[in-house]
Amino acid sequence: MSEPKKSIWDKLFGVPPEKSRQDENEAPEAGHAEAEEAPAPESEADPRDAAPPEMQAEWVKAGHPNPPEQEPPVPGDIWNPLDKPDAIEDRLPEDPEAPADEPEAETTTEAEAEPIPVTPDATPAPAEPEKKSWFRRLSDGLKRSSDNLTNSIGAIFTKRKLDDATLQDLEDTLIAADLGIDTAMAITETLRAEKFDKDVAPEEVRAALASEVQSVLAPVATPLEIDTAKKPFVILMVGVNGSGKTTTIGKLTAKYKAEGKSVLLAAGDTFRAAAVEQLEVWGQRNNVEVVTRPTGADASGLAFDAVKKAQDEGTDIVIIDTAGRLQNRTELMDELEKVIRVIKKRDETAPHATLLTLDATTGQNALNQVEIFGQKAGVTGLVMTKLDGTARGGILVAIARKFGLPIHFIGVGEAIGDLEPFKADDFARAISGLAEQ
Numbered sequence: 080m081s082e083p084k085k086s087i088w089d090k091l092f093g094v095p096p097e098k099s100r101q102d103e104n105e106a107p108e109a110g111h112a113e114a115e116e117a118p119a120p121e122s123e124a125d126p127r128d129a130a131p132p133e134m135q136a137e138w139v140k141a142g143h144p145n146p147p148e149q150e151p152p153v154p155g156d157i158w159n160p161l162d163k164p165d166a167i168e169d170r171l172p173e174d175p176e177a178p179a180d181e182p183e184a185e186t187t188t189e190a191e192a193e194p195i196p197v198t199p200d201a202t203p204a205p206a207e208p209e210k211k212s213w214f215r216r217l218s219d220g221l222k223r224s225s226d227n228l229t230n231s232i233g234a235i236f237t238k239r240k241l242d243d244a245t246l247q248d249l250e251d252t253l254i255a256a257d258l259g260i261d262t263a264m265a266i267t268e269t270l271r272a273e274k275f276d277k278d279v280a281p282e283e284v285r286a287a288l289a290s291e292v293q294s295v296l297a298p299v300a301t302p303l304e305i306d307t308a309k310k311p312f313v314i315l316m317v318g319v320n321g322s323g324k325t326t327t328i329g330k331l332t333a334k335y336k337a338e339g340k341s342v343l344l345a346a347g348d349t350f351r352a353a354a355v356e357q358l359e360v361w362g363q364r365n366n367v368e369v370v371t372r373p374t375g376a377d378a379s380g381l382a383f384d385a386v387k388k389a390q391d392e393g394t395d396i397v398i399i400d401t402a403g404r405l406q407n408r409t410e411l412m413d414e415l416e417k418v419i420r421v422i423k424k425r426d427e428t429a430p431h432a433t434l435l436t437l438d439a440t441t442g443q444n445a446l447n448q449v450e451i452f453g454q455k456a457g458v459t460g461l462v463m464t465k466l467d468g469t470a471r472g473g474i475l476v477a478i479a480r481k482f483g484l485p486i487h488f489i490g491v492g493e494a495i496g497d498l499e500p501f502k503a504d505d506f507a508r509a510i511s512g513l514a515e516q
Contacts, residue, residue: 220491320403
């Protein structure tokens with residue numbers, strides 16, 4: 080005989096509600112006095128009778144003769160099975176093996192489908208960096224030099240009249256900035272004639288400095304003109320190791336390419352593999368061909384081949400790199416002379432420009448470089464680099480006063496745009512700490 084089916088109440092508590100109520104009315108165990116039946120207190124109508132009819136019917140259906148009192152809901156997740164016996168099913172643990180009921184997927188026709196609106200990115204685009212003018216970049220590059228001068232001048236002319244002692248202090252300051260003895264004396268003599276025994280403000284001294292520097296540099300501020308009648312126009316780059324020759328070549332190549340000229344590069348520094356690789360990188364950046372030879376190859380033969388190739392292909396400009404040489408090594412300078420002689424075998428007017436690259440950080444040593452390279456290589460113009468890395472940018476003024484060679488370009492950084500044609504007035508005002516006019 081099959082066992083009777085258990086109710087939900089039996090499954091959870093094992094005792095039906097009717098049995099539980101009977102147990103409460105049974106007599107106590109032996110040994111205990113039988114409790115006297117206390118009379119029910121007189122009271123008003125049972126508040127449970129005021130329960131809604133729906134709740135009373137539900138409770139009677141569950142086997143309870145009277146509905147329970149309506150108690151306020153218990154906070155939290157505490158659940159009383161007597162509140163709603165039919166909801167016991169909802170509290171049973173789920174069968175892990177029972178398949179989950181999958182909701183029916185809503186079908187939407189292509190015509191009913193609405194396009195998903197695309198929300199524009201609310202993140203603002205990063206602001207482009209402000210493009211500085213050349214004078215601003217030049218002033219930033221010469222900041223160490225100008226700060227050194229302006230601070231020293233300010234310290235000298237604070238509450239002092241212009242006397243011999245003051246002028247001597249100023250002259251020493253200008254010489255220490257590598258402006259040269261002649262330039263320093265010219266500035267002090269100008270101030271002596273105009274302001275002696277008078278109060279002089281530091282701004283007046285800086286203005287006198289700018290005026291003198293501009294007068295020295297104006298005659299040598301000459302742009303490098305490419306003679307289109309000489310094709311190819313051959314530029315020979317010379318200078319000591321580390322002066323920035325190869326980087327300057329790359330920047331010049333970018334400049335001439337932007338002007339619509341065709342350029343061929345020759346990696347004539349065959350003593351250093353790194354120099355050849357560096358020039359090849361610049362060639363790739365500027366999309367120009369680079370003539371190379373294995374390390375240790377004859378540099379003069381490479382220069383000869385590069386000029387011939389440019390002549391055959393109608394190239395506008397050939398720029399030839401050379402090995403860095405110390406100006407006091409006679410045998411190396413003799414080899415540079417050989418390169419020039421071999422180039423002349425292809426074009427007796429070449430090289431049409433021999434540019435000496437000078438590192439401004441070398442200070443007074445730059446004067447010796449200009450002298451020796453001028454004698455051996457016939458330097459026709461100067462390129463001053465790394466002015467942003469020194470407080471002695473005044474050396475350019477001393478070089479210009481002593482040699483009078485054209486200054487074609489100056490560099491104040493590593494970026495391509497940091498090499499620009501030299502302008503005397505801009506340089507004079509920047510190194511004096513004055514604003515652009």
